[in-house]
Amino acid sequence: xxxxxxxxxxxxxxxxxxxxxxxxxxxxxxSTTKKAPTTKQFLTEAxxxxxxxxxxxxxxxxxxxxxxxxxxxxxxxxxxxKLYDQIKQVASSQNITVPEKPSAAQEKQISRLESLSGEKxxxxxxxxxxxxxxxxxxxxxxxTTNPNPQVADLAKNAIPTLRTHMHLSQQAMAALPxxxxxxxxxxxNPNQK
Numbered sequence: 311x312x313x314x315x316x317x318x319x320x321x322x323x324x325x326x327x328x329x330x331x332x333x334x335x336x337x338x339x340x341s342t343t344k345k346a347p348t349t350k351q352f353l354t355e356a357x358x359x360x361x362x363x364x365x366x367x368x369x370x371x372x373x374x375x376x377x378x379x380x381x382x383x384x385x386x387x388x389x390x391x392k393l394y395d396q397i398k399q400v401a402s403s404q405n406i407t408v409p410e411k412p413s414a415a416q417e418k419q420i421s422r423l424e425s426l427s428g429e430k431x432x433x434x435x436x437x438x439x440x441x442x443x444x445x446x447x448x449x450x451x452x453x454t455t456n457p458n459p460q461v462a463d464l465a466k467n468a469i470p471t472l473r474t475h476m477h478l479s480q481q482a483m484a485a486l487p488x489x490x491x492x493x494x495x496x497x498x499n500p501n502q503k
Contacts, residue, residue, distance in 0.1 A: 349461050352453050353401045356464075357408035359446055360394040362416035363475075366435065369423055373431045378482035382439070385478065389471050396468075400460045432486060439479035447472045 363386045370383025401408045412420065419438060426434050450472060453465035 349404060349456065349458055350406050352449065352456070352461065352465075353397055353404070353406055353408050355413075355449060356446075357394060357397045357401070358411070358413045358416060359442070359449075360390040360397060361410065362412035362420065363390040363442070364394070365412060365420050366423060366438070369420070369431075370435055373423075373427060374435070375428055375432050376482065376485065378478075378485055379432050379435060382436075382475070382478050382482055386439075386475065389475070393468055393471070396464055400464050403460060404458070429486065429490075433483070433489070436479045436483040436486075440476055440483070443472050443476035443479065447476065 367383040367386030367390065370379050370386070374380040374383055398408055411417075423431065423435055423438070447469060450465040450468050454462055454469075456462045456465065
């Protein structure tokens with residue numbers, strides 16, 4: 311009788327251990343999926359980013375105060391229109407439909423830029439460009455190892471253009487005059503002019 315109880319206990323423990331292992335493996339697979347964006351997530355984010363860059367480039371052409379800002383704006387419109395077309399083509403081959411407009415957060419960023427003018431616009435636009443292109447390059451860099459060769463090639467081919475945009479925004483920022491600060495008198499108090 312004791313032998314029979316021991317066999318049943320061992321069998322129950324084995325069954326519980328197997329169930330735990332299976333659940334852990336499923337959870338591990340789920341957490342891995344969350345870490346690495348799917349092809350659809352990548353193409354969606356890339357499409358929205360390109361649409362945002364097109365809109366911001368148009369704004370820079372209209373509101374920019376320097377030649378460099380206006381030229382960067384024109385380049386963004388041109389390059390991101392081409393990139394968006396490539397993203398749509400790859401997405402279509404995967405039976406994926408990508409958005410035709412920026413995300414809600416990107417629309418908010420665009421609205422903020424629309425409310426600015428003059429040098430404040432130039433600075434905010436250029437800072438956004440540097441930050442956005444750094445983040446976008448990281449997104450595309452991760453996809454260079456995508457098992458789908460079309461997606462990997464899209465990412466690899468876009469990185470040099472994205473890097474150029476970031477460098478152009480840095481150069482344009484460096485060319486801006488120093489930011490204006492309130493002048494002070496010899497005691498450190500703001501002048502009342």
